[in-house]
Amino acid sequence: MEQIETAPPPSRPAAKATGKREQTKQQNRQIILDAARIVFAEHGYGATTVRDIIRATPLASGTFYNYFQSKEEVYQAMQDETALVIRPKLREAREKATTVEEFISATFQTFFEFVLRDGVDVRALRHNADTMRMRMDTPEVIAGFDELREDIEKAIARGLFPPVDADYLMASIVGVAFEISERMARRAEADAKAAADFATALFLGGIRSLPHIANGNPADSGA
Amino acid sequence: MEQIETAPPPSRPAAKATGKREQTKQQNRQIILDAARIVFAEHGYGATTVRDIIRATPLASGTFYNYFQSKEEVYQAMQDETALVIRPKLREAREKATTVEEFISATFQTFFEFVLRDGVDVRALRHNADTMRMRMDTPEVIAGFDELREDIEKAIARGLFPPVDADYLMASIVGVAFEISERMARRAEADAKAAADFATALFLGGIRSLPHIANGNPADSGA
DNA sequence: TGGGAAGTTGACGGCGTGTCACCAATCTGT
């Protein structure tokens, strides 16, 4: 297991808003987070200990507790980091939408593409004895859900959507997005476009208008 | 914290297929499982230890390991128990279906009603710091998913469904079922019928035919 | 340059883990 260190500072004298103390603090926090990502992915969430994380680091065990209370909190910070990356993308994608189709399609397409590209979590989260999944609804993740619901409510107000239960609709989109993204990532030829097309069609027109394929057999079967 | 014991045997001499040894084994296993349900619900999964479980029991710590390898395995056994209860209900409900509407509606209705009645897990599973959700896909749970996919494939073969990606459709139903059931359980007036109507309409006709409610405000939806 | 503040370190007491030698209860064959 490699130890994680940030690259040596390129000695930029200017544009330095913070002192050495503050710099080191941010650095240490990031060192711990980076190490945690690797260790979680390697051993699974349940099996990793705070000691495992800190051992993958040049820091001492006591230092860990200056930054996080527990491995749960590290995990939460990781989730927040991820949520903060994807949320603006989703928001932006939906903002451009002028039709229901664009709204739904943009949401799924953006999400699935993100999962395939940066989907480190998906693999890491489930490593737990290969059967345990975890989802932590951190403040930033919940904020992402709220944004989706707000956007739905706005769309309803604009007359873009009919007046439906925005909470349940948001929940449905979230459920389909997470569940399909897992299946998608397992397929030999993971295809974000195809997955987004499926989900979009489902939400747009329901089962009757789902894309037809050759037989009942999809591209290929996962597990 | 109460200790869990099974009721004293009513001294039924007949209909006894097993010896004392075998009886005690099944009893102990059940004692541990019952205690685990309570302890998990009380402290949350992450915070409970094998010791917590065994302390809620008249058994010794070593005995635990004669039945389970870890708390994960206890949890898995709990999930399997639950899955074995609901799977036949779901299967039976779908078997009667002669139309798409019946198929979908029966699935959601059965699931949501089960969650509301026996939904101990839902509360227990998420107790973890109030932000951590867990889902363990145990063999029996996976078998339940497989059954749903098989039923979809059969329905496609019978011409009941158009030829769609059965795997993704199954995943979507599962995702919507889990995600909505959580929101439903949180609502002041949890209504399985309303939730099932929403999910059914979503899958039957898509967003355009979702049930309309007064305004964008949830609470509950009519029909 | 010196004194105080901030942060790091690693050893420590407490606890949970999984094991194992020992023992009690049950079973089996006569």
Added chain:
DNA sequence: ACAGATTGGTGACACGCCGTCAACTTCCCA
């Protein structure tokens, strides 16, 4: 009905992880 064999319960033990804290090092500012 009894004794030896077998199964399984018991709790103490060695080990490792947890979170803390007094001592120490580094940085900041006057």
